[in-house]
Amino acid sequence: MNEQSYPEFTGLELSPRKIDYLKFILEKDGTVKTTEISSGLQVDPSTTSKTLNELASAGYLNHIPYRGVDLTELGEAYTQFLVRRHRILSLLLTHYGLSPEEACDEVSRFEAFVSRDAVDKICSSMGHPMFGVCGEISHGKCLHEENHH
Amino acid sequence: MNEQSYPEFTGLELSPRKIDYLKFILEKDGTVKTTEISSGLQVDPSTTSKTLNELASAGYLNHIPYRGVDLTELGEAYTQFLVRRHRILSLLLTHYGLSPEEACDEVSRFEAFVSRDAVDKICSSMGHPMFGVCGEISHGKCLHEENHH
DNA sequence: GAAATTTTTTGGTGCAAGCCCAAATTTTGT
DNA sequence: ACAAAATTTGGGCTTGCACCAAAAAATTTC
Numbered sequence: 001m002n003e004q005s006y007p008e009f010t011g012l013e014l015s016p017r018k019i020d021y022l023k024f025i026l027e028k029d030g031t032v033k034t035t036e037i038s039s040g041l042q043v044d045p046s047t048t049s050k051t052l053n054e055l056a057s058a059g060y061l062n063h064i065p066y067r068g069v070d071l072t073e074l075g076e077a078y079t080q081f082l083v084r085r086h087r088i089l090s091l092l093l094t095h096y097g098l099s100p101e102e103a104c105d106e107v108s109r110f111e112a113f114v115s116r117d118a119v120d121k122i123c124s125s126m127g128h129p130m131f132g133v134c135g136e137i138s139h140g141k142c143l144h145e146e147n148h149h
Numbered sequence: 150m151n152e153q154s155y156p157e158f159t160g161l162e163l164s165p166r167k168i169d170y171l172k173f174i175l176e177k178d179g180t181v182k183t184t185e186i187s188s189g190l191q192v193d194p195s196t197t198s199k200t201l202n203e204l205a206s207a208g209y210l211n212h213i214p215y216r217g218v219d220l221t222e223l224g225e226a227y228t229q230f231l232v233r234r235h236r237i238l239s240l241l242l243t244h245y246g247l248s249p250e251e252a253c254d255e256v257s258r259f260e261a262f263v264s265r266d267a268v269d270k271i272c273s274s275m276g277h278p279m280f281g282v283c284g285e286i287s288h289g290k291c292l293h294e295e296n297h298h
Numbered sequence: 299g300a301a302a303t304t305t306t307t308t309g310g311t312g313c314a315a316g317c318c319c320a321a322a323t324t325t326t327g328t
Numbered sequence: 329a330c331a332a333a334a335t336t337t338g339g340g341c342t343t344g345c346a347c348c349a350a351a352a353a354a355t356t357t358c
Contacts, residue, residue, distance in 0.1 A: 016344095046306085046307070046346090117251075122242075183336085215335055215336075217332080232305095
C-alpha cells in the first residue's frame with residue numbers, strides 16, 4: 001500500500017508533534033508500546049497514550065488498549081509520505097549552502113506545513129532523486145508524474 | 150535602520166499570525182488604525198487590539214491607545230526580514246515547478262518556521278537575487294556575505 | 299495462581315495562541 | 329454637547345501539547 005492509494009490527503013492533516021509519533025512508529029516497524037514511544041519522544045506516557053488515541057481515531061493507527069499500536073494502511077502510506085517530504089526538503093536545502101544537519105533541523109521545524117502537492121512538484125523537478133541527506137528516498141508516490149506515463 | 154542592526158534575532162520569534170500583522174502594518178506605512186488591520190486580516194477588532202498590544206510589548210510596535218500603531222526601529226528591521234524571507238523562499242519554490250501564486254501560498258504557510266540563518270544561506274547561494282515573484286527583494290541584510298567583504 | 303510490580307490509561311490541570319461576543323471606554327463628527 | 333463610531337477590556341471557547349495523580353490492566357515473581 002502506498003501514497004497513490006490515498007489521493008485525498010493534502011499533507012497538512014497532522015501537527016508537527018503527531019508527525020514525530022508516526023515517524024517513530026514507522027521506524028520501529030511492527031507493534032509499538034506506549035513506553036517505547038514516550039521515552040523515544042521524551043514525553044510523559046500519559047501524553048503519549050492520549051496522542052495515540054487521537055491518531056487511532058483519525059485512522060492512522062490500530063490501537064489495542066494496553067497492548068500497543070501499529071500503522072494502518074492509511075498510516076503506513078501517510079508516514080511514507082512524511083518521510084519522503086522530510087528527505088526531499090532536506091536535500092533541497094543542502095543545495096543552498098546548508099549542511100545536512102542544518103537542513104534536517106530546519107526542515108523538521110517547517111515540514112508539517114508543506115503540502116503534498118508542493119512536495120510532488122519539487123520531487124518531479126529534481127528528477128525524483130533516490131538518495132537524500134538522511135536516507136533513501138522511496139518513490140512511486142508522486143501523483144503528478146505517475147499520472148502521465 | 151536595517152536587519153544588521155539587530156544581529157540577535159533568529160527569525161523564529163513570531164507566530165504566523167503575528168507575521169501577518171507586521172507585514173500588513175509595513176505595507177500601510179505610517180500610523181495604522183485597529184479597524185484597518187482587523188478588516189484587512191478579517192479578524193474581530195478585539196482580537197486585533199490584543200495582538201497589537203502583544204506586539205507592542207515585545208518591542209515591534211509603538212501603540213498609542215485609541216490612536217493606532219506604527220513600527221519601532223526593531224519592528225521595521227524585523228519586518229524587512231520577514232518580507233525578504235517570504236520573497237526568497239517564494240522565488241526558490243518557483244524554481245521547482247510551482248507557479249508564483251502556489252509558491253506564495255505555500256511559503257505563507259511555513260515561512261514562520263524558517264530561520265534567518267537558513268534564509269541568509271539560501272540568499273547567498275542564489276546570488277542575492279533582486280527580484281522575487283512578489284516584489285523587489287531588498288538586500289544589505291544577509292549577515293553572512295556582508296561580513297566577509 | 300495469587301500478590302506485587304510495571305505499564306497503560308483516565309481524569310484533572312495548565313499554558314500558549316487564536317478567535318469571538320458583549321460591555322465599557324475613548325474619540326470623532328454633527 | 330450628544331450621538332455615532334472606533335477601540336479596548338473582560339469573559340469564554342477551541343486546539344495542541346504538556347504534566348501529575350489515581351485507576352485499571354498486564355506482567356512478573358514467588
